[in-house]
Amino acid sequence: MTLPEIAPPTCGPPESVLVVGASAGGLTTAEALRRKGFEGRITLLGDEPHLPYDRPPLSKQVLSGAWEPARARLRPEPALRALDADLVLGDPAVALDAANRTVWTESGRVLGADEIVIATGVQARVFPGQPDLSGVHVIRTLDDAVALRTELATARRLVVVGDGVLGAEVAATGRGLGLDVTLAGPQSVPMESQFGAWAGARLGELHTEQGVTLRLGTGVRELAAEAGRVVGVLLESGEQLPADVVVVAIGGVPATGWLVGSGLTCENGVVCDAMCRAADGIYAVGDVARWRHQGLGALLRLENRTNATEQAVAVAANILGADQPYVPVPYFWTDQYDVKVMVHGLVPAGAEIEVVEGDPAARRFVALCRTDGVARGVLGWNMPKQTRLHRQRVADALALAPAG
Amino acid sequence: MKVIVEEDKCCGAGTCVLVAPDVFDQRDEDGIVVLLDEAPGPDQHDAVREAVSVCPAAAIGLIES
Numbered sequence: 001m002t003l004p005e006i007a008p009p010t011c012g013p014p015e016s017v018l019v020v021g022a023s024a025g026g027l028t029t030a031e032a033l034r035r036k037g038f039e040g041r042i043t044l045l046g047d048e049p050h051l052p053y054d055r056p057p058l059s060k061q062v063l064s065g066a067w068e069p070a071r072a073r074l075r076p077e078p079a080l081r082a083l084d085a086d087l088v089l090g091d092p093a094v095a096l097d098a099a100n101r102t103v104w105t106e107s108g109r110v111l112g113a114d115e116i117v118i119a120t121g122v123q124a125r126v127f128p129g130q131p132d133l134s135g136v137h138v139i140r141t142l143d144d145a146v147a148l149r150t151e152l153a154t155a156r157r158l159v160v161v162g163d164g165v166l167g168a169e170v171a172a173t174g175r176g177l178g179l180d181v182t183l184a185g186p187q188s189v190p191m192e193s194q195f196g197a198w199a200g201a202r203l204g205e206l207h208t209e210q211g212v213t214l215r216l217g218t219g220v221r222e223l224a225a226e227a228g229r230v231v232g233v234l235l236e237s238g239e240q241l242p243a244d245v246v247v248v249a250i251g252g253v254p255a256t257g258w259l260v261g262s263g264l265t266c267e268n269g270v271v272c273d274a275m276c277r278a279a280d281g282i283y284a285v286g287d288v289a290r291w292r293h294q295g296l297g298a299l300l301r302l303e304n305r306t307n308a309t310e311q312a313v314a315v316a317a318n319i320l321g322a323d324q325p326y327v328p329v330p331y332f333w334t335d336q337y338d339v340k341v342m343v344h345g346l347v348p349a350g351a352e353i354e355v356v357e358g359d360p361a362a363r364r365f366v367a368l369c370r371t372d373g374v375a376r377g378v379l380g381w382n383m384p385k386q387t388r389l390h391r392q393r394v395a396d397a398l399a400l401a402p403a404g
Numbered sequence: 405m406k407v408i409v410e411e412d413k414c415c416g417a418g419t420c421v422l423v424a425p426d427v428f429d430q431r432d433e434d435g436i437v438v439l440l441d442e443a444p445g446p447d448q449h450d451a452v453r454e455a456v457s458v459c460p461a462a463a464i465g466l467i468e469s
């Protein structure tokens with residue numbers, strides 16, 4: 001694939017910035033611009049009606065009912081006001097003219113700016129026909145989480161389709177609510193692609209111990225329905241799992257539909273250079289951005305919370321002329337039952353695992369993941385601080401890698 | 405400047421410690437934030453504002469005076 005050839009900005013600092021997407025990535029971009037001294041106009045445009053809120057609690061505290069939805073707000077209102085940005089909510093961007101830096105919205109607004117930041121995240125993937133069925137849920141937005149919580153209150157049997165991080169978290173929260181939970185997915189252990197086979201197997205044991213029925217290593221053929229309502233999930237193996245409620249957590253699709261005809265390259269996200277620039281004066285941050293990670297020498301798109309904010313800080317600096325590549329150490333965490341697992345870096349398939357702290361039998365450990373003797377990731381299980389203290393090994397290896 | 409942390413929101417990522425190590429630390433047992441200095445001096449203000457903004461759990465608040 002050819003990468004966009006973009007000349008570095010030549011004129012002075014911009015007078016106005018438009019950020020599309022008013023969540024973790026978008027809001028942090030605006031905050032970082034102000035912190036770095038930008039005094040021009042900032043417009044923050046979002047399609048959701050809610051004040052900016054955070055997503056990680058949705059599958060955890062909001063779904064369990066431990067938090068009222070308002071607790072998931074990203075900032076208190078005074079902090080939003082202090083930002084001195086035009087916050088335009090409930091109005092989706094429907095088109096972008098990249099060359100003229102103009103965005104059109106569904107309600108008919110036409111917004112122009114010197115620089116535009118795309119922070120529209122991803123949308124939940126669904127099965128064909130799924131939106132027409134009742135009893136089937138995704139969990140991406142606050143409204144999704146509240147709708148699912150409401151239905152789970154009267155359900156008994158929950159089937160979760162998808163063995164990634166979201167599916168595993170929803171299964172754990174569902175057990176906490178006392179539901180009869182089955183987790184189904186094609187990998188041999190849950191979260192294998194993020195954790196690798198070794199730690200994924202430990203996660204599988206944890207779920208089994210907590211009473212979740214695992215149906216792994218087999219795909220889903222279809223959702224079974226009667227009279228417009230889901231009644232179960234039919235697996236490729238032929239088995240049918242009966243369900244009162246089904247959660248489909250099979251990944252996300254970058255929210256780039258509104259960029260058709262914009263002139264930008266969108267292939268599994270908005271394709272950007274190492275500075276996170278998609279075109280002259282256009283940047284992307286967060287889940288939607290697929291940029292060239294110079295340490296890995298490859299295009300990378302990360303769907304995790306710290307990437308959204310770190311990339312936002314990097315993009316704000318570049319808008320103001322820093323011209324610095326964005327070269328993060330990837331990071332994510334997940335909370336399931338009383339376990340917190342985190343990864344700094346990545347766990348490549350087939351990595352060699354060495355426990356460097358703690359003891360897996362005691363359920364507290366840090367494991368270093370290497371390929372060809374090089375530290376690629378550090379995975380921690382209920383040892384957040386100690387895991388962070390090994391992060392530098394991964395950072396050093398990334399810095400040594402040839403810039404691609 | 406006064407810093408406030410909400411322990412029950414904290415996710416233990418340690419992002420604040422990477423950004424402002426003189427102001428934040430983490431508990432050894434569960435990684436939850438420890439506030440080392442609740443009224444940091446002016447030399448720390450930029451770092452603390454960044455920590456507030458990039459905290460992946462939105463668990464740090466500020467009262468700017």
Ligand SMILES: Cc1cc2nc3c(=O)[nH]c(=O)nc-3n(C[C@H](O)[C@H](O)[C@H](O)COP(=O)(O)OP(=O)(O)OC[C@H]3O[C@@H](n4cnc5c(N)ncnc54)[C@H](O)[C@@H]3O)c2cc1C
Pocket residue numbers: 020021022023024025026045046047048054055056057058059091092093094119120121122139140141166255258285286287288302303304305306308331332333334335
């Ligand atoms: C339930 C859940 C749990 C998670 N848990 C964790 C976790 O434990 N750890 C972790 O590291 N990560 C977690 N994540 C991932 C993390 O939340 C995301 O990486 C992060 O939210 C990405 O931020 P973003 O701003 O790039 O995108 P988003 O948060 O998706 O925000 C994009 C915003 O843009 C809006 N938008 C889309 N299209 C348009 C348009 N055309 N016009 C205007 N606005 C638009 C969207 O509605 C949304 O409000 C979780 C995600 C979910 C959904």
